[in-house]
Amino acid sequence: MSAWNAEQYEGRHSYVWQFGGSLVELLQPRSGERILDLGCGTGQLTAEIAASGAQVVGLDGSPEMLGQARQNYPNLKFVLADAASFRFEESFDAVFSNAALHWVKNAEAAVQSIAAALRPGGRFIAEFGGKGNIRLILAALETVLGATAEERCPWWFPGIGEYASLLEQHGLEVRQASLFDRPTPIEGERGMEDWIEMFCGTYFRDLDANGAKEKVRELAAHLRQELFRDGVWILDYRRLRVVAVAVG
Numbered sequence: 375m376s377a378w379n380a381e382q383y384e385g386r387h388s389y390v391w392q393f394g395g396s397l398v399e400l401l402q403p404r405s406g407e408r409i410l411d412l413g414c415g416t417g418q419l420t421a422e423i424a425a426s427g428a429q430v431v432g433l434d435g436s437p438e439m440l441g442q443a444r445q446n447y448p449n450l451k452f453v454l455a456d457a458a459s460f461r462f463e464e465s466f467d468a469v470f471s472n473a474a475l476h477w478v479k480n481a482e483a484a485v486q487s488i489a490a491a492l493r494p495g496g497r498f499i500a501e502f503g504g505k506g507n508i509r510l511i512l513a514a515l516e517t518v519l520g521a522t523a524e525e526r527c528p529w530w531f532p533g534i535g536e537y538a539s540l541l542e543q544h545g546l547e548v549r550q551a552s553l554f555d556r557p558t559p560i561e562g563e564r565g566m567e568d569w570i571e572m573f574c575g576t577y578f579r580d581l582d583a584n585g586a587k588e589k590v591r592e593l594a595a596h597l598r599q600e601l602f603r604d605g606v607w608i609l610d611y612r613r614l615r616v617v618a619v620a621v622g
């Protein structure tokens with residue numbers, strides 16, 4: 375994945391962690407617990423978890439995001455590591471992850487790392503893009519960019535069965551799983567263009583800046599009829615939310 379623009383992420387995409395608040399409620403962090411925030415981005419939910427008195431470690435694979443997280447929350451601990459290959463010496467009471475795991479195409483390796491990080495009885499609470507996520511945006515990418523779009527897709531959006539099986543294969547007992555639409559409003563008339571510029575860089579890697587801008591405009595024009603309603607862009611997000619426990 376290309377480098378993240380942490381400033382733009384924080385400025386225009388705050389819905390990413392604002393929606394994550396309810397996942398923190400599901401986590402129910404307790405004082406003294408050791409919790410890993412996997413894919414912590416710029417650290418807002420890491421801080422929300424830390425407010426409970428838990429000892430949190432935020433982990434992210436992007437140096438730009440972590441740099442911003444450290445600047446935002448200098449008293450919290452952040453670690454640069456890959457979600458598909460991280461290891462810690464000391465185990466965690468819980469692994470938490472919001473809006474990150476759909477970026478990890480080697481999902482099995484990520485689940486292995488998560489399972490290895492948890493103590494027996496430790497919980498895994500995660501939400502990310504599930505099967506059918508951004509269906510209209512993916513279709514527009516294919517229409518505008520042609521056959522290469524599919525191979526450039528940087529995401530994996532599993533269904534419940536697929537993901538629950540993967541967790542079970544690695545010793546995580548699935549206690550809850552749901553797949554639900556979560557239409558997500560974004561700010562501004564240019565909201566869709568901002569979103570595409572922020573997250574879809576891999577699709578434009580062979581184009582120069584002007585060529586990419588042109589494609590971004592074309593994509594937004596394509597999506598306008600279905601995703602721009604009453605003056606607001608609404609992303610067609612669908613989330614997979616899981617709660618699982620490590621069986622020891």
Ligand code: BEZ
Pocket residue numbers: 473476502503507508529573611612
């Ligand atoms: C998501 O949170 O569903 C998402 C974010 C960026 C790109 C694709 C999906």
